[in-house]
Amino acid sequence: METLGFVGLGHMGAPMVQSLLRAGYRVRVYDVVPEAVHALAAVGAIPADSPRSVTEAASVVFLMLQTGLQVKSVCEGKDGIFQHILPEALIVDCSSIDVESARSLQHDAEACGLRMLDAPVSGGVMAAEEARLTFMVGGSHADFVVAEPYLQAMGKRIVYTGAGGSGVAAKICNNMILGVSMIAVSEAFHLAERLGLSAEKLFEVASNASGQCWSLTQYCPWPNVLPNVPSSHEYKAGFTANMMLKDLRLSQEAASSAGVVTPLGAHARELYEQFVLQWGGQIDFSGIIQML
Template identity: 55%
Template sequence: MATIAFIGLGNMGRPMALNLVKAGHVLRVFDLNPAAVAALVAVGAVAAATPGEAVDGAEIAVSMLPAGLQVREVYTGAGGVFDRLPAGGLCIDCSTIDVASARDVGNEAAKRGLRFVDAPVSGGTAGAEAGTLTFMVGGPESAFSAAKPILEAMGKTIVHAGGAGNGQAAKICNNMVLGISMIAVSEAFAMAEKLGLDAQTLFDISSKSSGQCWAMTSYCPAPGPVPTAPANRGYAPGFAAAMMLKDLDLAEKAAESVGAATPLGHLAAQLYRDYCAQGDGGKDFSGIIQMLAKGA
């Protein structure tokens, strides 16, 4: 078992770290929220005052951070992870950030004789708690091979997407599809209600027809058809609308950087921006059906 520095214990990071403890790893943890740190200390982790201190005595660093700025600071800043991790050490960044930042940090790691992978996740808080996340991993094959056993303690599907930054590329492309498809499904169910077609009937038909997609069959935005979906618990977030907007914004920036045409991705981002501007950013992203049903 390894000694692992885990940096970032938010809604996703905390259950991921707990699964590493359950797998028998020794964790040294850092977060700005003392309560989040205390929850890990209660199950045997060691608290650290800074990200750099968390790395002391560890051979692996895992992070789950809000954005590229924080990832750059934690890894490449003075006294940060790269300054204190021993040569040959392994870094696994599970944050969802811009592709450029992931590639820059990965390149810097290589210059310092460290192994680095960007490994963003899919599966939401439920997947993090159950240890069934999907990891999309970018980085050298050797770093991926070293990271895979650690990731398997937190997830079920581990896919090597290619070189540095390709994990982030896969994540934002996937979530652009998800954001667009959730809007399409929401529009259909909102229109069906106005046409006098109840949600269960539309679900029974469309879920077995050409309109079938994950946003409908696993995460239906209309209350009723999928009992486990957030629609049946007041749109309490499994994946918050604000996080979807973040990913769609990242997709837009990536598209612009390579001249890719993403008109539906652009429109989806604008609709989620409108939804969050209403004060609903903390709701599940499937809650956008409520705005669309009003004719916004």
């Protein structure tokens, strides 16, 4: 049985590990929160006590962390992955981080004679639990071919985006669209209510007209229009407001670095900053409809 490594067992990482286990892989796991490791050990994962020990016999090591600094620490810090991973193994970073960090880490990996891809995901916790994630993968195409079968165990759509850093670039751009569209959909439902149009009728029209978008048809923020979305379950998070705010901040950092003006993206960031301040960051990002 092939051994894989996985570092980062949060809302997304834990169900991704479970998908790999269901696919028949042996998975060695680590997280700074011991309870997260114990929970996965209870369903068949092999507990590890450090990033270094995750690399033991692993042909591929996956990372699902919060920030570029965390990824850098796990990879290049004391007893980091770069020092101990098997020379022929592949590192696949599924974290949503900034483009500069992703490119720098791949450059450093290459300098060490190692292989690394950036492969952030889209779809949220429910898609992770159901192995329906979309992966956006940047790096060597040859390495992408190696990684693809493992990614298919966790996702339904695997997109090769190009050179190193292009995966996180795609994720940042996609989630800027997501944040802006969720706000637009939320405003439309409030307007419809004031105009005497029911939420159900607005959904029926807009989901079959030019207003159609994922934030409406797959993740409707108005309660009880769709059954299996956070808005119909008191906004229990599938994708937290903190996560949305993080990605919008990344989009604005990238825009500033690239010299691109994105006024809607900037305003969406401001609104989510206000939302997190008022409502807390653990509520689902679609809950912003309650503030608007």
